[in-house]
């Protein structure tokens with residue numbers, strides 16, 4: 001057993017063993033990665049020293065723990081990060097891992113601060129990176145539904161709430177609701193969660209109890225805003241009252257729950273499952289359109305459909321070879337476009353100067369490095385004025 005001053009612990013330190021406070025309460029039962037958020041949380045909780053009990057060397061990592069570690073790695077491998085950094089997604093994954101791990105080990109409380117920090121970090125990036133919404137379409141994973149689904153639903157809920165024009169605090173609240181919406185699945189036997197064959201009526205009944213379990217688990221915790229509890233409780237309700245667990249309908253359903261419900265269905269549709277292929281974003285929104293008015297409140301679903309549709313239109317505009325108008329009024333052509341872990345890298349060749357005069361030599365600009373230039377909009381080839389490569393600026397209402 002070793003006492004360690006918090007100030008001595010560096011970000012990224014991994015302690016393989018039990019971490020407790022000097023008052024004896026166990027903070028983390030096993031392997032813990034000290035993220036920036038975790039260190040800040042401990043400081044906030046006025047914990048300046050921890051007690052570390054190393055795992056016995058001969059004790060191998062259990063299959064369960066190995067599986068947990070692999071899951072995080074799988075998430076990070078499978079994620080296309082869009083405008084969100086790998087580190088932020090990692091924080092979310094670790095935070096979710098800690099919640100589920102603690103709960104599976106009999107500790108029934110949720111590390112709510114850690115969830116908050118993760119979701120807020122994602123939101124900061126969505127807010128400061130205008131292309132993050134477009135890139136939301138890329139935030140998909142191939143495998144492992146449970147973790148990825150919670151993170152995806154959190155992110156999609158955040159983005160939709162932002163589009164609905166809610167203030168910052170509400171957007172974060174809805175994001176947290178999305179992140180925690182399925183927490184009640186912890187109370188459903190894993191054999192049932194992972195079952196790929198058709199469920200019996202009794203099994204369906206048990207599966208459908210997960211919103212009530214979410215309610216039971218979270219409503220006990222006074223730190224958790226009741227609206228978050230409600231989002232988890234209502235995310236399978238339907239506009240026509242044919243959902244579960246209570247069958248409430250129409251305006252009795254909280255708008256926040258409808259947002260999380262939409263994010264949940266959209267993510268489920270666009271993810272590969274053992275029993276179905278992944279639908280494309282286009283197919284998924286057309287399915288959601290079909291269920292608008294029965295499953296989903298039209299007022300919110302239409303906003304969601306338009307938003308994804310606009311994102312698709314924008315996305316299709318920017319390919320290698322696309323012509324774009326920069327904020328400097330220079331015309332350029334995309335010559336390199338690649339999604340990296342920490343965002344999109346775009347290199348353009350400038351074709352004209354800001355006065356529409358054709359350039360005599362090729363100038364390449366990496367827009368990630370050049371902070372003064374950014375893409376204002378795409379330019380269709382028919383907007384060009386003959387050989388001079390001039391954009392017919394007056395034809396555009398965007399200018």
Ligand SMILES: [Fe+2]
Nearest residue numbers: 181182210235
């Ligand atoms: Fe659910």
